[in-house]
Amino acid sequence: MKALFVAGTGTDLGKTHVACALLEAARARGMRVDxxxxxxxxxxxxxxDQSDPARLARALGRPEAxxxxxxxxxxxxxxxxxxxRLEGDTLKMDDLVSDCRDWLSRRDVDLALIEGAGGVMSPMTDTATNLDLMSALGLPVLLVxxxxxxTASHLLTALEVVRARNLVVAAVVVSESLDAPGLDQSMALLRAFEHRAPLLSAPRASCWTASALVDALV
Known part of the structure; x- marks a missing residue:
């Protein structure tokens, strides 16, 4: 089984957009995904139905899940x-790590994705960040x-801190931001600085598929 952690350089950049496209492209090749x-x-x-979990469930072909x-x-x-905390709950990193490990242990699929919340350094608990969860799991990272x-500064900073934890960056995907410089321009800029991981683009166009990302990752 190929398992990846989908992380972002920030919030609302398109992690779920990319994850869903990857799941759909893998399914189109007959792969089992979760x-x-x-x-x-x-x-x-x-x-x-408007939530990220629902979008991921639809990409799995199991909208009720x-x-x-x-x-x-x-x-x-x-x-x-x-x-x-606003709902009377307290998140603990040990619980989140346990949830993820238990979930992974029960998968019988070709591709399994775990998606974080927010950016690499976004708090997940009162004392730990997304990066701490990523480090505990030790999965290859799909960085969006x-x-x-x-974005160059944010991406290069994220790459530095992720690799400082000895995590493998399996691929970097640049998700097109609306009302921003051209996607091709951003890609050319980033390719001048990142040479170690595959660097792919994810247009917002509805016809975009992640076939090239499947090729790079699986």
Whole structure:
């Protein structure tokens, strides 16, 4: 089984957009896939179909499975630890790591994705970040960046801290940011600085498929 951690250089950059496209492209090749987002905030239980867990579930071909995709769901669109506290809950890194390991141990698929919340250094608990979860799991990282002005600094910083934890960056995907410099321009800039991992682009166009990403990763 190929397992990856999908991380972002920041929040709302397109991690789920990329993860869904990767799952769909892998399924189109006959691969068995699954996805897990251990905690999600900004979840509206009155409109679950609009949530990241629901999007991932649809990409799996199991739209009813969003509860399984994200077992820890909180309403407030805030950092998970704060959103959890508002509902009387306390997130602990040991629990999140245990959730992910247990989920992985029960998968019998060709490709399994675990998607983080927010950016690499976004808080997950009161004392730990996404990077701490990534480090504990030790999975290869699919790092998603935007194409906005300033993305080079954010991406290169994320690459430094991820690799400083001895994590392998399996690929970098630049997800097209709206109202930003051209995607091709951003790609050319980033290719001048990143030479170790495959660097691919993810246009927002509905016709985009992640076939090249499957080739690079699986």
């Amino acid at each position: 996805a897990f987002k251990p905690v999600v905030s900004g979840f509206d239980p009155e409109a679950p 969003w509860r399984e995709v994200s077992p820890r769901r909180y309403r407030a669109p805030l950092a998970p630890n704060i959103a959890a 960046a935007g194409s906005y002005l300033g």
